[in-house]
Amino acid sequence: MNLYRARRLRNAIASALAVGATAVGLCWLGMVLGILIWNGLGGLSLRLFVENTPPPGASGGLLNAIVGSTLLVLGAVALGTPLGMLAGTWMAEYGRYARLTPIMRFVNDILLSAPSIVVGLFVYEILVAPVGHFSGYAGVAALTLIVIPVVVRTTEDTLSLVPNELREAAASLGAPRDVLIRRLTYRAARAGLTTGVLLAVARVSGETAPLLFTALNNQFFSLNISGPLASLPAVIFKFALSPYKDWQALAWAGALLITGFVLTISIAARIWPRQRKPT
Amino acid sequence: MRHGQIGDAAFRSLTFAATLALAALFVALIVALVLGAAPAFRTFGLGFLIDQSWNPVTEKFGALAAVYGTLVASLIAMLIAVPLGLGIAFFLSELCPAALRSPIGIAIELLAGIPSIIYGIWGLFVLAPFLQAKVQPLLIALFADVPGLSLLFAGPPYGIGLLTAGIILAIMVLPFVASVSRDVFAAVPPLLKEAAYGVGATTWEVARNVLLPYARTGVMGAILLALGRALGETMAVTFVIGNAHRVSASLLAPGTTISATIANEFTEAVGDLYTSALIALSLILFVITFAMLAAARYLLLRLERRSAK
Numbered sequence: 001m002n003l004y005r006a007r008r009l010r011n012a013i014a015s016a017l018a019v020g021a022t023a024v025g026l027c028w029l030g031m032v033l034g035i036l037i038w039n040g041l042g043g044l045s046l047r048l049f050v051e052n053t054p055p056p057g058a059s060g061g062l063l064n065a066i067v068g069s070t071l072l073v074l075g076a077v078a079l080g081t082p083l084g085m086l087a088g089t090w091m092a093e094y095g096r097y098a099r100l101t102p103i104m105r106f107v108n109d110i111l112l113s114a115p116s117i118v119v120g121l122f123v124y125e126i127l128v129a130p131v132g133h134f135s136g137y138a139g140v141a142a143l144t145l146i147v148i149p150v151v152v153r154t155t156e157d158t159l160s161l162v163p164n165e166l167r168e169a170a171a172s173l174g175a176p177r178d179v180l181i182r183r184l185t186y187r188a189a190r191a192g193l194t195t196g197v198l199l200a201v202a203r204v205s206g207e208t209a210p211l212l213f214t215a216l217n218n219q220f221f222s223l224n225i226s227g228p229l230a231s232l233p234a235v236i237f238k239f240a241l242s243p244y245k246d247w248q249a250l251a252w253a254g255a256l257l258i259t260g261f262v263l264t265i266s267i268a269a270r271i272w273p274r275q276r277k278p279t
Numbered sequence: 280m281r282h283g284q285i286g287d288a289a290f291r292s293l294t295f296a297a298t299l300a301l302a303a304l305f306v307a308l309i310v311a312l313v314l315g316a317a318p319a320f321r322t323f324g325l326g327f328l329i330d331q332s333w334n335p336v337t338e339k340f341g342a343l344a345a346v347y348g349t350l351v352a353s354l355i356a357m358l359i360a361v362p363l364g365l366g367i368a369f370f371l372s373e374l375c376p377a378a379l380r381s382p383i384g385i386a387i388e389l390l391a392g393i394p395s396i397i398y399g400i401w402g403l404f405v406l407a408p409f410l411q412a413k414v415q416p417l418l419i420a421l422f423a424d425v426p427g428l429s430l431l432f433a434g435p436p437y438g439i440g441l442l443t444a445g446i447i448l449a450i451m452v453l454p455f456v457a458s459v460s461r462d463v464f465a466a467v468p469p470l471l472k473e474a475a476y477g478v479g480a481t482t483w484e485v486a487r488n489v490l491l492p493y494a495r496t497g498v499m500g501a502i503l504l505a506l507g508r509a510l511g512e513t514m515a516v517t518f519v520i521g522n523a524h525r526v527s528a529s530l531l532a533p534g535t536t537i538s539a540t541i542a543n544e545f546t547e548a549v550g551d552l553y554t555s556a557l558i559a560l561s562l563i564l565f566v567i568t569f570a571m572l573a574a575a576r577y578l579l580l581r582l583e584r585r586s587a588k
């Protein structure tokens with residue numbers, strides 16, 4: 001009877017601790033988001049989207065940073081998605097049983113988990129140092145290097161999930177392999193492929209470290225990709241660490257913007273494939 | 280017919296070229312890091328790894344303080360995140376009502392979606408002042424008379440430092456530990472769990488004696504993945520680490536990590552040797568995270584082989 005009670009007690013304690021751990025995790029999320037909204041909401045206004053970043057001590061908006069971030073992210077996704085999808089296609093289709101594929105999978109995993117600051121340094125060495133100045137191109141290149149492994153991974157994973165019977169059916173009708181892949185497997189895996197791109201966008205939008213030595217930052221409005229380019233994360237970094245109250249308020253507002261954007265996209269990426277089952 | 284073959288050959292070459300491009304990027308990354316780091320290693324030799332000094336004026340550089348800070352901050356993060364993450368995984372897989380399982384799981388995973396710079400400003404403006412005002416004085420007073428621990432919690436409460444960085448990192452890697460562990464717990468054959476419940480085991484005993492031993496390899500893999508993540512994290516740490524190049528026993532003292540050093544100093548680094556020393560640091564970081572990933576992959580691979588049997 002005593003043993004029985006001791007076991008019950010131990011079970012109750014362990015369960016309580018597990019519930020506690022979950023509560024701590026949820027509280028952390030609540031606290032981070034709550035404080036972000038508390039500090040950022042006050043700065044959220046139309047001015048953010050129509051005025052450029054101000055000099056110290058003045059008020060202004062984040063227009064140039066938002067435009068810069070959009071350019072960088074769009075550029076990186078536009079470059080990284082095709083390359084990543086093609087490589088993922090080879091690994092899942094043509095090279096499924098090739099000896100190279102497991103090696104490439106590992107290489108891709110290394111790139112996927114490489115610290116983003118290391119990626120930034122690499123791009124600095126090959127695209128900034130030789131040219132002699134920071135540029136939006138280098139920023140795009142650094143973000144592209146982060147997009148590629150994400151897309152390769154999701155492409156390979158989702159293509160591998162397409163049932164082989166579909167491929168066999170198409171092949172037996174005489175479809176060449178490229179037609180089979182483009183007309184059939186890509187369509188069957190569309191939801192998963194979209195998720196991959198969304199995840200890549202979410203991942204890259206908040207990246208700061210790889211931009212520090214590549215796109216740098218720009219106080220002024222600029223669409224010139226061959227010069228330094230502002231980006232939301234870089235502006236947040238600079239403004240948050242500054243002693244000026246106006247700058248800090250802008251940093252919080254920018255932080256709220258970017259978190260809202262990233263979380264919306266990552267939730268969408270999770271819900272999308274469930275609603276659109278491959279047919 | 281021939282047209283189809285040409286199309287296929289072209290598409291095949293295109294995809295293969297993309298795969299080769301991926302490999303080329305990887306090789307270029309390593310070559311660039313090694314070439315960039317070469318001057319530093321040539322000047323300081325392997326002593327670079329165990330030298331604490333970091334003086335841009337006299338151009339004397341050593342990686343020890345940054346490597347030490349990186350390892351200690353990540354260790355603190357794992358000490359917090361692993362028990363919490365396993366607790367969450369246990370809750371989600373055994374205790375949670377089915378209706379709440381998915382929302383809570385997604386909420387925890389959202390912690391991983393928040394950009395690291397957000398954690399940085401949160402740490403700087405919220406966590407660091409709180410620790411400085413409330414927690415650290417308490418720790419200092421509490422352990423002042425305990426030999427050993429008094430060294431770990433010595434000095435004035437700065438707010439920023441290794442402990443704060445470790446706590447921020449713990450929040451960031453928690454979802455990795457939790458969600459991967461939950462997934463490996465879910466992969467435990469239901470038969471085993473049912474058998475244990477059938478002989479009257481409590482939920483905790485099932486978790487302790489069935490889930491954990493069965494999923495041990497997978498959990499280790501999850502921990503290593505999270506550790507790799509913590510080691511390479513930059514922005515969140517840069518805000519709260521203090522950027523002080525020294526090795527100090529106290530967890531409350533400001534320190535630095537490899538990634539924070541690079542983020543703080545690279546744009547201001549003048550002189551080839553300074554730049555090279557920073558690139559050498561990033562090479563060390565790359566090698567460390569590579570080792571973590573390789574170990575994690577190896578463990579997860581072993582797990583796959585076992586479950587395939």
